[in-house]
Amino acid sequence: MDISRILLQATDATIGYRTGKHTCSVHSHLNFTLHKGELTCLLGANGAGKSTLLRTLAAAQPLLEGHITLNGKDLSSLSERERSRNIGVVLTDKTQAGGLTVYELVALGRQPHTGFFGRLHPHDKEIIGHALEAVGIGHKARTYTAELSDGERQKVMIAKALVQECPLILLDEPTAFLDVVSRIEIMHLLHRLAQEEDKAILLSTHDIEQALVLADRLWLLTDTDGLRCGTTEDLILSHAMDSLFPNASDIRFDLMHGIYSPTVEGKRHICLETDDEVLRHWTQNALNRNGFLCLSAADAPETAALPRLHAVSARHFEIRTKGGTRTCTSFEELLEAVQTTGGSRD
Numbered sequence: 001m002d003i004s005r006i007l008l009q010a011t012d013a014t015i016g017y018r019t020g021k022h023t024c025s026v027h028s029h030l031n032f033t034l035h036k037g038e039l040t041c042l043l044g045a046n047g048a049g050k051s052t053l054l055r056t057l058a059a060a061q062p063l064l065e066g067h068i069t070l071n072g073k074d075l076s077s078l079s080e081r082e083r084s085r086n087i088g089v090v091l092t093d094k095t096q097a098g099g100l101t102v103y104e105l106v107a108l109g110r111q112p113h114t115g116f117f118g119r120l121h122p123h124d125k126e127i128i129g130h131a132l133e134a135v136g137i138g139h140k141a142r143t144y145t146a147e148l149s150d151g152e153r154q155k156v157m158i159a160k161a162l163v164q165e166c167p168l169i170l171l172d173e174p175t176a177f178l179d180v181v182s183r184i185e186i187m188h189l190l191h192r193l194a195q196e197e198d199k200a201i202l203l204s205t206h207d208i209e210q211a212l213v214l215a216d217r218l219w220l221l222t223d224t225d226g227l228r229c230g231t232t233e234d235l236i237l238s239h240a241m242d243s244l245f246p247n248a249s250d251i252r253f254d255l256m257h258g259i260y261s262p263t264v265e266g267k268r269h270i271c272l273e274t275d276d277e278v279l280r281h282w283t284q285n286a287l288n289r290n291g292f293l294c295l296s297a298a299d300a301p302e303t304a305a306l307p308r309l310h311a312v313s314a315r316h317f318e319i320r321t322k323g324g325t326r327t328c329t330s331f332e333e334l335l336e337a338v339q340t341t342g343g344s345r346d
């Protein structure tokens with residue numbers, strides 16, 4: 001690991017809550033680094049501690065024990081102005097800025113650069129305009145934020161963080177309210193920003209599919225293992241995704257497709273033969289959902305009781321059983337046919 005690329009470093013950190021004399025630690029002994037030029041995605045089940053960690057890094061709540069440094073300086077020693085020049089934050093708290101237009105709210109993000117009176121120079125206006133376009137909200141610049149949808153408001157808050165021009169950006173579930181196109185656009189934008197502007201970007205998300213595609217690094221947070229950090233593919237192929245939801249025994253991570261799906265409960269077996277990998281995936285999907293476990297030709301026992309399905313195309317399936325061969329021309333017909341053929345049972 002190139003230590004010159006480290007922007008933020010935590011050593012033996014304890015995060016959690018302090019109310020009066022009572023301390024409630026959420027995670028202890030955390031050690032991690034955030035790197036310039038990388039998009040890191042923080043994943044974990046509900047209540048795993050993602051927001052707590054992000055809020056601690058944003059200095060919105062105190063670190064209970066240990067050390068966090070930003071560019072080698074202790075995070076807690078930074079003045080508010082230094083923090084706002086270095087850390088752009090988009091948390092999930094609802095903004096209380098309904099009386100401001102989109103432009104005015106995003107312009108507030110320039111405050112660390114514009115001084116006390118907040119006068120915008122042409123350079124600032126250019127940056128604001130650029131950020132509004134980058135998140136795709138330029139056409140709403142004159143709209144009051146109270147009149148925006150949740151997704152649009154989220155884009156505005158991301159634009160506000162962008163105009164701060166900080167080396168570190170922290171975002172708590174930035175794509176939570178966004179439609180699929182906007183989710184992909186925002187994740188792409190954040191990844192591009194990290195790469196092209198050499199920023200360290202950390203975001204929490206439940207959108208695992210997008211995270212696996214675009215995150216340079218994953219942080220997996222669980223009650224059982226604490227925080228596991230690594231390059232995305234290193235973690236995936238070391239089966240780390242299997243333990244991301246320790247309380248869910250009935251879901252499994254599909255390594256091939258990078259998705260979680262329910263464990264197949266089917267007790268009926270069918271031998272599936274096809275050369276087409278896409279067709280195999282969707283045929284298996286349809287059969288699993290209907291209670292069948294698919295065996296490949298190599299794994300299937302040579303017994304006449306086991307039905308054999310040859311998937312030629314999405315319009316041509318052949319099912320061979322003891323009783324003969326039946327041809328189906330759609331998934332609808334196929335699913336009806338397999339219910340009557342039964343499949344061999346354990």
Ligand SMILES: Nc1ncnc2c1ncn2[C@@H]1O[C@H](COP(=O)(O)OP(=O)(O)OP(=O)(O)O)[C@@H](O)[C@H]1O
Nearest residue numbers: 017024026044045046047048049050051052053204
């Ligand atoms: N203000 C608080 N005081 C005490 N405990 C809190 C407080 N806020 C959250 N917690 C607790 O901290 C733990 C972690 O919560 P956190 O909100 O960080 O989880 P999360 O991973 O962000 O969850 P989600 O995915 O549901 O947003 C939870 O057990 C929660 O009950």
